[in-house]
Amino acid sequence: xxxxxxxxxxxxxxxxxxxxxxxxxxxxxxxxxxxxxxxxxxxxxxxxxxxxxxxxxxxxxxxxxxxxxxxxxxxxxxxxxxxxxxxxxxxxxxxxxxxxxxxxxxxxxxxxxxxxxxxxxxxxxxxxxxxxxxxxxxxxxxxxxxxxxxxxxxxxxxxxxxxxxxxxxxxxxxxxxxxxxxxxxxxxxx
Amino acid sequence: xxxxxxxxxxxxxxxxxxxxxxxxxxxxxxxxxxxxxxxxxxxxxxxxxxxxxxxxxxxxxxxxxxxxxxxxxxxxxxxxxxxxxxxxxxxxxxxxxxxxxxxxxxxxxxxxxxxxxxxxxxxxxxxxxxxxxxxxxxxxxxxxxxxxxxxxxxxxxxxxxxxxxxxxxxxxxxxxxxxxxxxxxxxxxxxxxxxxxxxxxxxxxxxxxxxxxxxxxxxxxxxxxxxxxxxxxxxxxxxxxxxxxxxxxxxxxxxxxxxxxxxxxxxxxxxxxxxxxxxxxxxxxxxxxxxxxxxxxxxxxxxxxxxxxxxxxxxxxxxxxxxxxxxxxxxxxxxxxxxxxxxxx
Numbered sequence: 246x247x248x249x250x251x252x253x254x255x256x257x258x259x260x261x262x263x264x265x266x267x268x269x270x271x272x273x274x275x276x277x278x279x280x281x282x283x284x285x286x287x288x289x290x291x292x293x294x295x296x297x298x299x300x301x302x303x304x305x306x307x308x309x310x311x312x313x314x315x316x317x318x319x320x321x322x323x324x325x326x327x328x329x330x331x332x333x334x335x336x337x338x339x340x341x342x343x344x345x346x347x348x349x350x351x352x353x354x355x356x357x358x359x360x361x362x363x364x365x366x367x368x369x370x371x372x373x374x375x376x377x378x379x380x381x382x383x384x385x386x387x388x389x390x391x392x393x394x395x396x397x398x399x400x401x402x403x404x405x406x407x408x409x410x411x412x413x414x415x416x417x418x419x420x421x422x423x424x425x426x427x428x429x430x431x432x433x434x435x
Numbered sequence: 436x437x438x439x440x441x442x443x444x445x446x447x448x449x450x451x452x453x454x455x456x457x458x459x460x461x462x463x464x465x466x467x468x469x470x471x472x473x474x475x476x477x478x479x480x481x482x483x484x485x486x487x488x489x490x491x492x493x494x495x496x497x498x499x500x501x502x503x504x505x506x507x508x509x510x511x512x513x514x515x516x517x518x519x520x521x522x523x524x525x526x527x528x529x530x531x532x533x534x535x536x537x538x539x540x541x542x543x544x545x546x547x548x549x550x551x552x553x554x555x556x557x558x559x560x561x562x563x564x565x566x567x568x569x570x571x572x573x574x575x576x577x578x579x580x581x582x583x584x585x586x587x588x589x590x591x592x593x594x595x596x597x598x599x600x601x602x603x604x605x606x607x608x609x610x611x612x613x614x615x616x617x618x619x620x621x622x623x624x625x626x627x628x629x630x631x632x633x634x635x636x637x638x639x640x641x642x643x644x645x646x647x648x649x650x651x652x653x654x655x656x657x658x659x660x661x662x663x664x665x666x667x668x669x670x671x672x673x674x675x676x677x678x679x680x681x682x683x684x685x686x687x688x689x690x691x692x693x694x695x696x697x698x699x700x701x702x703x704x705x706x707x708x709x710x711x712x713x714x715x716x717x718x719x720x721x722x723x724x725x726x727x728x729x730x731x732x733x734x735x736x737x738x739x740x741x742x743x744x745x746x747x748x749x750x751x752x753x754x755x756x757x758x759x760x761x762x763x764x765x766x767x768x769x770x771x772x773x774x775x776x777x778x779x780x
Contacts, residue, residue, distance in 0.1 A: 261508075265501065265505070268497075268500075268501055268504065269497060269501065272495075272497045272500055272501070273492060273495045273497055276490070276495050277488045277489070277490065277492060277495070278484075280488055280489030280490050281484050281488075281489065284489055286489075286490045286494070286495075289490070290495070290500060293500075294500060294503065294504055297504055298504060298507060298508065301508050302508075351477065351480070352473075352474065352477045355474070355477065355478075355481075356477075356481055357481055357485070358485075359485050359488060359492060362481070362482070362485045363485060366482065366485060366486055367680065370486075370680065371680050381486075382679065384451055385483075385486050385487040386487055386677050386678075386679070387677065390451075390453070391448075391451065391453050397725065398727070399726070399727070406444050406447075406448060406453075407440075407444060409444075409447045409448075409451070410440060410441075410443040410444030410445075410446070410447045410448075411440065411443065411444075412447075413443055413446065413447045413450075413479055413482065413483065414440065414443035414479075416482050416486075417475075417478055417479055417482060420478075420482060424478055
């Protein structure tokens with residue numbers, strides 16, 4: 246019986262404190278996760294709030310077969326995708342959806358939340374070779390296209406492709422333990 | 436487990452929307468090959484997404500959302516409460532604010548008696564200065580910067596005002612936080628060392644934390660906490676900011692008269708040199724303005740620096756003579772920088 250099971254059990258008994266704790270634990274991360282599908286913060290917050298309201302009102306008949314984290318992530322993903330489909334016509338000419346298609350399904354069971362990964366990620370970033378880190382950060386933080394980065398650093402575009410590819414590959418190597426740990430914990434929970 | 440170079444490149448390009456049609460097909464068939472490949476792809480996507488979320492996490496107000504939700508699910512009825520509890524609650528609601536109001540009024544009276552007197556210092560271009568503040572904090576003021584500080588710090592808060600660049604070593608005092616206010620941001624610190632760049636002529640303002648802890652409040656009331664070795668740069672034109680891990684050495688050496696450049700664009704390099712030596716240096720060829728340059732100058736004269744730079748970068752100079760202005764002062768020296776001509780190489 247871990248913390249999450251306990252909170253879920255208490256929630257089903259109608260314990261408001263358990264509900265509050267769950268809300269505080271997951272709210273921010275779920276909004277950020279929604280941001281991968283919709284670039285609209287207000288909409289994402291609405292979606293996550295609606296999910297929590299439903300969690301409370303359906304608490305007695307709630308069936309969670311996975312971890313609660315995975316259940317909530319999936320709910321956010323489904324709501325965001327519904328929103329996109331619903332608004333497809335409206336937003337046809339705007340880059341409204343994030344960088345991957347509708348049929349892309351995130352593996353919510355093994356997904357690591359922003360709050361859990363962020364600190365480890367900073368550490369991993371600092372371990373990257375300088376040139377890779379620089380290219381990766383210019384692309385991610387400053388939102389520059391490969392072409393722009395290449396001309397700023399005065400190297401070929403191919404070099405930038407290799408550096409950014411290497412950066413993401415190495416980050417995974419550095420964080421591998423961490424991903425393993427998460428699936429181990431899940432394994433223990435079930 | 437080896438690093439799978441080619442696939443990593445494709446996956447990164449996919450996330451950055453840089454894939455060609457052929458590459459997209461390659462990636463799709465690789466994903467369909469093996470279920471482990473999909474797991475691998477998912478991990479990379481997870482890292483990619485978390486490395487820079489679509490929204491700034493600081494702007495998500497959990498407490499506010501919680502309030503809203505709790506209000507919605509509230510079903511408790513006043514009528515179910517015993518009368519005593521009801522009266523107790525009413526009393527609590529009235530008494531606490533009264534208490535707070537009293538405390539506030541007493542405090543206000545104490546503070547009203549002291550009128551704050553400010554002292555202002557200015558470092559002209561070509562000059563750096565060091566100031567010791569009344570609370571024991573030290574400030575190094577870079578060329579062309581202005582600092583305004585109270586002659587006596589009032590209890591509760593230590594506010595100073597900065598335009599330009601300064602390095603602070605703040606005397607620790609947990610109860611009286613030290614505030615540096617600039618036109619676009621405010622830095623709140625207790626016992627710490629940090630550097631603030633806020634020249635009014637630049638659109639980018641930056642705070643670099645060497646050690647300790649600071650909180651930076653931006654224009655639009657965003658609040659960012661910095662950890663040591665982080666540099667926050669804020670662009671007030673686009674109202675966006677960037678947090679990066681940096682080698683703080685580079686940003687804080689100016690106070691010892693050392694200029695450090697690590698792959699900085701040439702026009703920035705010349706701007707910094709110009710500030711330190713009180714000359715206007717203009718890069719005339721856009722081609723070379725953004726070229727990265729790496730060097731460390733420590734105590735060299737301006738002539739020596741220009742000579743060294745000419746040896747290591749494809750540039751040439753044109754210096755204008757200083758002339759006497761109408762009121763008898765000499766004009767600021769101007770240096771124009773051009774790309775080297777081919778036959779000079």
